[in-house]
Amino acid sequence: MKKHYVLIGIGVAALVAATVVVIGAGTDGDGATAASGTAAVTQSVPPGHPPVNGNGEGEADPPPTDPSVQRTIKQLKAAVEADPQDPDLLLKLGDACFLGQRYREAGRAFRSVLRLAPGNAAATVRLAMVWHADGDSPRALATLKDVLATTPQDQEAHYCLAIVYFSQGDTKRAEAEWITAARLDPESAIGRRSRSFVDLFEGRQSTPPSAASEE
Numbered sequence: 001m002k003k004h005y006v007l008i009g010i011g012v013a014a015l016v017a018a019t020v021v022v023i024g025a026g027t028d029g030d031g032a033t034a035a036s037g038t039a040a041v042t043q044s045v046p047p048g049h050p051p052v053n054g055n056g057e058g059e060a061d062p063p064p065t066d067p068s069v070q071r072t073i074k075q076l077k078a079a080v081e082a083d084p085q086d087p088d089l090l091l092k093l094g095d096a097c098f099l100g101q102r103y104r105e106a107g108r109a110f111r112s113v114l115r116l117a118p119g120n121a122a123a124t125v126r127l128a129m130v131w132h133a134d135g136d137s138p139r140a141l142a143t144l145k146d147v148l149a150t151t152p153q154d155q156e157a158h159y160c161l162a163i164v165y166f167s168q169g170d171t172k173r174a175e176a177e178w179i180t181a182a183r184l185d186p187e188s189a190i191g192r193r194s195r196s197f198v199d200l201f202e203g204r205q206s207t208p209p210s211a212a213s214e215e
Helices: 067-082 087-099 103-116 121-133 137-150 155-167 171-184 189-201
Strands: 005-009 020-023
Touching (some): 067 087, 087 103, 087 121, 121 137, 121 155, 137 155, 171 189
Antiparallel strands (some): 005 020
């Protein structure tokens, strides 16, 4: 079953690190909260992806709701057309398409990166999140674990793995991954966001941090 989220805040410059999503009705089938005693946390998942409304790689993508995202996608497509062998441009295009809920295009861009740069960890992690957004959490989970088996210091992979665990109701493993992500680089946007959600688990904070606090 595909997952449904409502977007709270977006940080375009840091896709994974500055988006907060709230689990909506229908998540994992019944929209139930993950576990008792973590009410504040179960209402919000740290940044992992933009809102998901049931559109995955195999379906028609909806247009971006944010005009600035639409402009960014258009500009990046033009840049990629001019230089289709630039993996950095393709990665940015994938990020922008993902942010604009254009998951099929995002997946295509990330796969193009991997054709040009096999083993690119960022593209692999973000492609895994496309699969997660499309409801294929087991595939995303396995891929993120593979990345961490090769590069255990990958902060983004730990962070995204926490999101997948959380969506499955496994709050214990999710918290452990956020703790790891926070420790790897406490000063990065991902590190600060991870620490904020660990604080939610531990009761030191009653509400999720806003995306604006990361800018």
